[in-house]
Amino acid sequence: MKRTLPFPTFPLIFIALFAGNTALHAQQIASFTPKTMIGGTGARLQINGSGFGSSRNNSYVAFVQDNGQYNAPAVAESYRYLSWTDTRIELEMPVAFNGKIKVVVLGKEGISADTLHVSANLGYRQVNPLLYDLLSARDGNGGITWYIHRSYWNLPEARNAIAEVVREFRCKTGVNYRIAPLLTDTPLNLGSNIHLIAPDSALGVVGFNDRLWTSCILGSETFFTIQTQLIRLGTRENWYFGTGTPPSGKAKFRYVLMHEMGHSLGLGHVDEPGQTMFPSVTLLPSSNWSMRDSITTAEKTAIGHYVSLSRNFTFRACGILPLSAPTNCKDVYADPALSIHANAVESISIYPNPARDQVSVEGLSAPAAYRLLDLSGRVLAAGTLHQREAIPLPTTAPGWYLLHIAGQVPQKLLIE
Ligand SMILES: [Zn+2]
Structure with missing residues (x-):
């Protein structure tokens, strides 16, 4: 199944609640390490102190978010806590802004004296277990x-x-x-x-x-x-x-x-x-x-x-393939055949899609070179396409392929 939604990603927005009452100091944060962290990659933060309780129950750690407020208890509850003892808490560092760390035990807050610095944040869809919207190969070149x-x-x-x-x-x-x-x-x-x-x-x-x-x-x-x-x-x-x-x-x-x-x-x-x-x-x-x-x-x-x-990643369905590594990192220019020319956008259409034996292209005003690739970049067929001509499809594994016609937006083709 496939579904698509627009996702105007940044800034990340978290719902924040403010607990109006502040520290009753039932517990003390003595120190934490490291002092500078990257949020969202699963890196481990250790908080040392006293009075944290022998297990977490519904206690939690909260961090300042991009709105300047501590995250809500429900968000903090979803963090991945690696260990929790009366004197030490370890958890995976979530996305956060710079700020003092707050530990809430039985509704009572303790706040660190030092500021935790967050030097980078990797955004996630879900914090526990960490789940991301990953990149995948999209250009028939593994990239x-x-x-x-x-x-x-x-x-x-x-x-x-x-x-x-x-x-x-x-x-x-x-x-x-x-x-x-x-x-x-x-x-x-x-x-x-x-x-x-x-x-x-x-x-x-x-x-x-x-x-x-x-x-x-x-x-x-x-x-x-x-x-x-x-x-x-x-x-x-x-x-x-x-x-x-x-x-x-x-x-x-x-x-x-x-x-x-x-x-x-x-x-x-x-x-x-x-x-x-x-x-x-x-x-x-x-x-x-x-x-x-x-x-x-x-x-x-x-x-x-x-x-x-x-x-x-090992997931394989819906034509999704992982990115490949660049062979030469300095080589930033794509194959010139990938250029999209004037008036090309939405000017051609391919049918049927899904296709089995052949696919037809409509809207070409002049003969053009074409290539059929799998998503990792392997060329399965190539030639010159004339107006109203159908492209014979090779016998290949069912799935998603890319049809590149010179000067046109690459078309995704599902072969049955
Ligand atoms: Zn920005």
């Missing part, structure tokens, strides 16, 4: 091809900026992202079913990452994967496409794109100064560190965890 709007592609400094930001993520995190031109002005959205980086004149913020997830159910398992993403960048900014410190009055394109690509790789916001995922990207205080052109160590670790999961 994900981001289509670049022509107003960026045709501007060398913008195209280079995008290529170098993508190269940074490929080489630091192992994600198989590539770029190809979208040589059309046709407005696209998540429904266009391609990953897209485009300007948006209606955008009220400097940048935004939208994503659409899809799920597939096989037996008792439901697998969630990202189907498509859209990174929009505002046109009201006076963009600086270079590296380092932007000139006064200009917004640094590479830094904003790095932030939005961080979202595309599962990261949520943090309020730790110096991090790319700090919620502001062009104003103070982030302008104090936006001269940086590389992701931070914490971001590399959190994204690396997500990419590793996206490369190693």
Whole structure:
């Protein structure tokens, strides 16, 4: 089964309740370790003190969230507690903002003297057990091809900026992202079913990452994967496409794109100064560190965890395949045959779909090369397609395949 819902992901929103009464100090937090953590990857936090009770029962640990308040008891109850004794609590660090740790025992709160710093957050669908919306191979190349709007592609400094930001993520995190031109002005959205980086004149913020997830159910398992993403960048900014410190009055394109690509790789916001995922990207205080052109160590670790999961999952149904590792991380440009040309979008259709022996293509105005690939990139058939001609399908395992016709949006084809 397949279903699809729009999922405007960030900021992550948690329902928060405020317990108005504060510390009665039935219990004391003496210390915790480590002092700086990554949320959402299962890393272990240890809290030492006294009066925690011999077992957890309905006691819990709470952390400050992106709204500045502690998470609700129901959320805290869902965390994965690894051990709980009167003097020590261990749990998997959830998504959180910087703040003092709160331990609630029998309704009474104890709050740490020290502040826990959260340097990166990996967003999850479900915290216990940890479940994510993972990336999967989508471009018939074992990876994900981001289509670049022509107003960026045709501007060398913008195209280079995008290529170098993508190269940074490929080489630091192992994600198989590539770029190809979208040589059309046709407005696209998540429904266009391609990953897209485009300007948006209606955008009220400097940048935004939208994503659409899809799920597939096989037996008792439901697998969630990202189907498509859209990174929009505002046109009201006076963009600086270079590296380092932007000139006064200009917004640094590479830094904003790095932030939005961080979202595309599962990261949520943090309020730790110096991090790319700090919620502001062009104003103070982030302008104090936006001269940086590389992701931070914490971001590399959190994204690396997500990419590793996206490369190693064993779920196989609905045509879902894991990402493959990039062969050469510096090689960011996709096969030129993947370029999408002017007026191509939604101009062709393929039928029937699902298909068995052959598939027909309608809407081609000129002969065009085609390739039929499986989702990992293996080419099963190739040739030149003339108008109103059907493509004979090879005998192959039933499942999802990609039909690439030169200049057109790749079409997903289900072979029966
Ligand atoms: Zn953001």
